[in-house]
Amino acid sequence: MIYLLAHVDNLPESFPDTCATFMPAERTRQMMCYSRTQDRKLCAAAYVLLVYALKKEKLFTGLPLFTYGPCNKPSLSNYPGIHFNISHCEGTVVCALSNTPVGIDIEKAIPYDDDLARYICNANEYQWINAVPGKESLRLTEMWTRKESGVKCPGTGIDRHPASMESGYSRVIHAKTENDLYIIGIRQCNKQPIP
DSSP, X not given: OEEEEOOGGGSOTTHHHHHHTTSOHHHHHHHHTOSSHHXXXXXXXXXXXXXXXXXXXXXXXXXXXXXXXXXXXXXXTTSTTOEEEEEEETTEEEEEEESSOEEEEEEEOOOOOHHHHHHHOOHHHHHHHTSSTTOHHHHHHHHHHHHHHHHHTTTOOSOSXXXXXXXXXXXXXXXXXXXXXXXXXXXXXXXXXXX
């Protein structure tokens, strides 16, 4: 399941301090590493969204506690068998819950940049991005979220040149708020390539 929280920037300045009263110490320390209040809000909102997702899925048994794997990918020590991943951008947070390892990425649709497209794409991906005139920006953002969710699924992070990162196993979802279009890429590690 996928959960999205938009307009995090509209939360009160006190939101991170309020969340610090109930978040586990490790998560509070991570939140406080950010110097900007906006980044602290995103970190706190991501945790609150995870709690909300667990409650909505009727899985909640207590506040989630994180442990970190070999590539520093977080997992839930007190929710065995439940996998999650979180991403945020420009005031919006997204969370995925799954019974298999999962990676998720969210990006606001970005203006088309041909140099960026050539940098992150292999030849076939670049051709796909430019196949529909007027859709290059949308397709470039889709391609990046596919690649980012793909490396977040196993937890490796960006460990190689972006053009060599796999993009065919992730699916893409469009989420529209009042004025913005967000592209969400999601990957479950056990799924087959998407044509």
